Amino acid sequence: MNLVQFYAEHSGEVLGLIGQHLYLVAISTSVAIAVGLPVGIALTRRPRWRGPVLGLANVVQTIPSLALFGFLIPLPLIGGIGARTAVVALVLYGLLPIVRNTYTGITGVDPAVREAGRGMGMTDRQLLLMVDLPLALGVILAGVRIATVVNVGTATIAAAIGAGGLGVYIFRGVAMVNDALILAGALPAALMALAADGLLGLAERRLAWRPK
Amino acid sequence: MRGGRADGRTGGRWLAVAGTALLLAAACGRRDRVVVGAKNFTESDLLAEIVAQQIERRTHLPVERRLHLGGTFVCHEAITSGRIALYVEYTGTAYTAVLKRPPPPIAGAESVYATVVRDYAQRFGLVWGKPFGFDNTFAITVRRRDAERYGLRRISDLARVAPRWKAGFGYEFLERADGFRGLARAYGLAFAAPPTAMDLGLTYRALADGNVDVIAGNSTDGQIEALDLVALEDDRHYFPPYQAAPVMRAGLLRLHPAIGPALDELAGKISDADMRRLNAEADVRHRDIATLARDWLHAALP
C-alpha cells in the first residue's frame, strides 16, 4: 500500500492520532517541567537529597516502558487503561533529564557571581530568578528538549495500553505484519521528534545566555 | 496482575524478536530440531506446549519453543517463511483472516475445516492436523452486573446500549475480516467512540476495571468466570467455527514422519471444558504452562 494514498484515505484518523500523540507529549512534558524544575532547584538548596533523588529518577529511567506501563495499570487513581496511565509514565520518564539539568545548570553558575549577588543583598528568590535560572536556562532547556524527544518516541508504546497516538498504527502494523502501516505511524512520530528537537534547540539558542 | 504479566511477556517478545535472528541462524544448522510457535495468548502457548511435549515423548526429537510470538499474522508469516515449523491455528481464523474468504454459511465446521486444509496445502504448502476437539469462538464479553441491569443475553441486545458504551479490543480484532468492523455491521452496533485499541492481554483488566464496557475475549478464557463476566450469545452466527488444530510445514512431516501419528493421538481429546479449565489454571491461578501441559498429557494420553 502506498503511504501517500493511505494518508489521503485516512486523513481524519491520521490527524486524530497525531493530535492524541501531541496531547500525550505536551501534557506529560508540561507536568514534568512543573514538577522537575522545582525539584531540581530544591536539590541545589538541599544537596544531601541529590544522591537519593537523582538515583531514584535514574532507576525509573531504566525501567523498560512496557514494564512501567504494566506496573502502573493496577494502581488506583493514576493507573488503569488509557491516556492517564500513559501520561503518568511519560512524566516519570521526563523527570530525570529536567531535574538533572536544572540541578547541573544551577550548580554550574559561577560561584563568584552568586556570592556577589548575595553580598549585594539579593534575596534567595531574587538570586534564583535573576541569576540562577537565567544563567542555567540553556542547560535546563536542553533537558526539556531531551525529555520531549524521548517522550515522543515512548508515547508510541502507550498504544499498547489503549492510550491512542501514533503507536496505534505501529501496533496494528505489527499485528497485521504490514510494514506500510507500521511506517504510517513511525514516520510522523519520527518527524514529530525531529521537529521538537529543532524547535526546542532554536529556543535554547535564542533564549539562553551564552558567553561568546 | 494479569495485565502486568501479559506486559512482561510482550516485552519479552521484543527481546525474543531481537534474539530470534541469532538463534535461528544457529538452529538452521540442526535440521532435526522442531520449532514450535505460538500466538500471543495463554491458550496458544498451552496448546503449543502440549504439542511440543507430545512430539518429544513420542518421537524423541528435540523441540524448540517459540511461544507468544505475536498475533495470527505474525505466526502465519513465521511459518510460511520457515522460522517455525508448526503452530496451533483456528479454522475460522484461517478461513476469514488469513484466506480472506467471506463468512462461511452457518455451522459448517466440517466444510470450513475442509476448505482450509485444501487452500493451505495449495497456497502455502502447509498441512493441517486433526482438530483437538474444542471450539474457541470470540466471546463478546460484558460485566455481569451490566448484563443483568440492561438485560443483555445476546450480542443483538448490545445494539441498544452501544451508543452509550465504550468498546476495547486488541489490535488484531480491529483489523481482521472476522473482527470488529464486520461484527458492528452484522449487529448494527454504533458505539459512542471508536473502540479503544490496546494489547490483547489487557482487555479483561480494562473491562473489569470499568475502563471499557465490552471486549472481545475467547470463549475458552478462564477470566470470564473468574472476573464475573458474561459472554453474549452470537445469535446471528456472525463468527465462523474456530476449531483448534496444528498447522505444519509439509517438509516437517516428510523429514519426521513420526510426528503425524503423534499429533493424531491428540485429535478430539481436548473438550471445551478441558480447555477452559487449563486456561483458568494458567491465567487465574498462575500455574506453570509446562506443568499443566505435562499433567494433562499424562491424564489424557497415558
Place this chain on the structure above:
Amino acid sequence: MTPALEVRGLRAGRVLVNDLSFTVGSGETLVLLGRSGSGKTTTLKLINRLLEPTAGEVHLAGERAADLPVTRLRRRIGYVIQEIGLFPHFTVERNVGLVPRLEGWPPARTAERVRELLDLVGLDPRQFSTRYPHQLSGGQRQRVGVARALAADPPLLLLDEPFGALDPITRVELQREFRTLEGRLGKGVVFVTHDVREGLLLGTRIGLMHEGRLAFLGTPDEFRSSDHPECQAFMSAA
C-alpha cells in the same frame, strides 16, 4: 560623629576570627593585611553576614547589624571581590544599577546614578553602558565592580583583594585612582590585601591579622616602625 563601622569582640568558630574589635570612620580606609588564612576574608563576610558570627557585635553607621534584615544590611554595604562577580547576562548598566533596582528606585534616578558612577570610575557611559562583561578588559570589569558597589551610596565599602587578579600595570593604575577616589567619597572602607605596598598606599590605618586576631592596628607610619615580628616580616617582604 558616628563611625561608619564599629566591630566589637567579633568571633567566628574557634580560631577563624578571634575577639576582633575596631572602628572605621567615614572617609577612613582600614586595610586588613595578613597572610592567606589569617581571617581577613572571613572578617569581611562576618561584617556583611555572609557568615554569622558566634559572638560579638557589628554596628553599621550606628545601627546594630544583627537587628537589620540581612538583605537590607547588605544593600547598605558595598562589596567588591577579587573575582568581581559581574552578572554575565546583564549589561554594564544593569550590573551597576542592580542594588538601586532591588531597592526600588525609580528607573530615571537609577539611570542617572549609573551614568554618574561610570564617570566616577573613569568609564564613558555612552561607550560602556550597553556592553556585556565579557566585552570588557579585566581592569574595566573591576571598575564596573567598584561602581556597582557604590551604586546605592552605602556608608561602608568592603573590598576583598579587588586588584589581586589584574596585571601589574592596570593594578597600579587602579590603585592610584582608588586612592584619589577614597578621599572624595567620604565613606568607611575596609580593604583586604596581602600586598603590603598596596596596603601602605591605600590605608589610612593598617590592621595586621595573624591567626584570626588583630596583631597590630595603627597608621602606616606606625606599621613601618613597629617591632612586632609579623609587621617586620611584612616590611621585609616589601
